Amino acid sequence: MAEVLVLVDHADGEVKKVTLELLTMARQFGDPAAVWIGAGSDAGAEKLAAYGATKIYVADAAELSEYVVAPKAEVFAKLVGDASPAAVLIPSTAEGKEIAGRLAVKTDSGVVTDAVGLADGLVAEQSIFGGAIIVHSKVAKGTPIITVRPNSAPAEEASAEGTVVPVAVELSEQAKGAKITERVAQAKSERPELTEAAIVVSGGRGVGGAEKFDVIEGLADALGAAVGASRAATDAGWYPHQFQVGQTGKTVSPQLYIANGISGAIQHRAGMQTSKTIIAINKDPEAPIFELVDFGVVGDLHEVVPALTEEIKKRK
């Protein structure tokens, strides 16, 4: 069977959940082969094998991480040339989509971005215009390159050999154009990553201030959730921009999304409408967010949220 290449999303040797979801999806279309670019593969290899990676391509030359994106696309271009895979699956992150874009140009292939599901014949499901329309698309040329959103499929174990295959690439001069001179890590939190989390607790203008986001974080921690924010909250500087959910922020698709003091503007919905279960707390019964909810409470979040946090702690 042909291979299906899966880009491993990893940080500090830790394999991110989306990778395991992609390996699970890949089995339907061929032999899943993980592609690890960067250091730390020793720590992650076992996990990849447990989730069905028949091979693990490892490209760990330091050089590959010293420049923006282009080296990663060159690794993939080499693998596509050598292995003629049935498809390339890449996590739909900002950088993942950039790798896909370069690879498509290099291999004269088509790309489908932001898939939320994959069916027979590599037909991808996409949810567009803020979740209003469901589109099915496929790649009609070259090697199908598909970027897939986190939480689009369950991650299921299925152990495979996980044979490590080192990959060496001679970087072109062109790939060395944009040099990374420093990496600056800000606010590292213990919470799950926003786009990957099973539960997201978000706060909007109704929260009323930076210090009051404690209330939102408290509920998130009681549920083991990630924290999100509306643009009104990030614009006001109450919460960092990388936590913004919506059209110009992150797209999330968790099992549970709890919107607190968020009106539910179309641009916010664009980032959360595909959540499986939605709860909202808002003092305005007319707030559009209530059109989306499975369960809603009309009330003051400053009363309801802390009480809910206590109630959840009690029940656990």
Place this chain on the structure above:
Amino acid sequence: MNIVVLMKQVPDTYAERKLKSDSTLDRGSVDGIINELDEYAIEEALQIKEAHEGEVTILTMGPEKATESIRKALSMGADKAVHVIDDALVGSDAIQTSYAIAQVLAKTGFDLVILGAESTDARTGMLAAALSERLGVPQLSLANKVEIDGQTVRIQRQTDEGFDRVEASAPAVISVVEKINEPRYPSFKGIMAAKKKPVETLSVADADIDAGKVGVANAASQVVDFADAPPREKGTIVKDDGDGAVKIADFLSSKKFV
């Protein structure tokens, strides 16, 4: 510096957006506005010009209607515009768009190409990378800060953890994210001046774009079908009478979240 800003006209996100039966976006039926992140791109270009001299050209590929958005960009302070209009381009996907735009850029020349990191309609977020690949120039993407020092360009590239500092030499492609700056509003003077600024229109043939490589019929990614998303089932909404928290907790328990 010769700065080219890529600007796309998109349907206003406050309006209802539809696909036509041929699965291309119905651009005629709704108000078109400048893609929000492209306003940040224009602003960044104007600030670079003001600090270092140069010329700012707006490059748009899109229907006749996009002229309104081009005028707005010119009234913000851009010097001139190039508008590629051709029926052959309708329904091009992001990779085809990168080809067409690369062809035009080969003609106009550039020191910097600045664009939005993502459009609100297609949302592919691939164009900066695909263009950098085609043009063979550095990819300075997802910038939330740009600094020009002679031929050296430094950016802060937004990451999930924080940011990377990145350095390259012009010519280069820069994509910008939200909050890099505060786009200006056109002044009355700017609006008047924009009326006299040159807008060059190009057909596919004028720009040396191979019509066999663009448009919906030649797209490398194709829509199989589409439909309205099924409406969500109406949920339960209760008023908080001091018991709102317990009711949510009960709901969460029933769904096995706690």
